[in-house]
Amino acid sequence: MEPELKEIFTQVKNLLLAHQEMGLEPPRISRRALKFLDRGPVGRKEAAPRPDRIESLEALRDHVGDCTRCKLARTRTHLVFGEGSERARLVFVGEGPGREEDLVGKPFVGEAGRLLSRIIENGMGLTREEVYICNVVKCRPPGNRDPEREEIEACLPFLKAQLRIIRPEAICVLGRVAGQGLLGEDFRVGPARGEWHSFEGIPLMPTYHPAYLLRNASAKRQVWEDVKKIMALLGLEVKKNG
Numbered sequence: 001m002e003p004e005l006k007e008i009f010t011q012v013k014n015l016l017l018a019h020q021e022m023g024l025e026p027p028r029i030s031r032r033a034l035k036f037l038d039r040g041p042v043g044r045k046e047a048a049p050r051p052d053r054i055e056s057l058e059a060l061r062d063h064v065g066d067c068t069r070c071k072l073a074r075t076r077t078h079l080v081f082g083e084g085s086e087r088a089r090l091v092f093v094g095e096g097p098g099r100e101e102d103l104v105g106k107p108f109v110g111e112a113g114r115l116l117s118r119i120i121e122n123g124m125g126l127t128r129e130e131v132y133i134c135n136v137v138k139c140r141p142p143g144n145r146d147p148e149r150e151e152i153e154a155c156l157p158f159l160k161a162q163l164r165i166i167r168p169e170a171i172c173v174l175g176r177v178a179g180q181g182l183l184g185e186d187f188r189v190g191p192a193r194g195e196w197h198s199f200e201g202i203p204l205m206p207t208y209h210p211a212y213l214l215r216n217a218s219a220k221r222q223v224w225e226d227v228k229k230i231m232a233l234l235g236l237e238v239k240k241n242g
């Protein structure tokens, strides 16, 4: 088979499997083709358990393995699964790994990540180890472009499984792409931020991505307002000079 055709075939199959794992109706394809899906993702020898049936982050990480469900697998250095406490009361969800994250395999370690750390540590009085930090897509989009729709759809079952395992008291989505992943295509940060939303019954607060704050310092005040609402929900004390 031509390499390009094989690549397309692999991605279509893995996308269909991701839909199946999200509990969506199977597409209108022949019984024979549907049966073929039961053989598991291309590149893996055995059918793996569905991510929504996995009960720990460690088992989920094993399940994700060296995922090749979308084309971001071809250009990544490291798959950036996420980091923090499995019992976190708060989960931050960003868009996807950037250059530095891709190199070290950890989320939010670049300049934007250092700003997020300051929000967590200096603003909220928590540590990065107490919260959980992850992204909508686990592999870096080349050149830091936005992840494409099919890449988000292929990766979303992993994020949803992370949130179901942790079951935090609050989720903070950072930026438009993360918000669209969990709340739908119509999501925009500007009108949505500052108000509580819900993801599968978990209160969700959208706010600006730290990378946006690096370019638009005036938005820091709005982010701090959003963070204070999260702190109030978690019963954390807001310092007077915060």
Ligand code: SF4
Binding pocket: 064, 067, 068, 069, 070, 071, 072, 073, 079, 137, 138, 139, 151, 154, 155
């Ligand atoms: S972005 Fe997600 S779906 Fe795509 S290869 Fe990486 S882990 Fe797999």
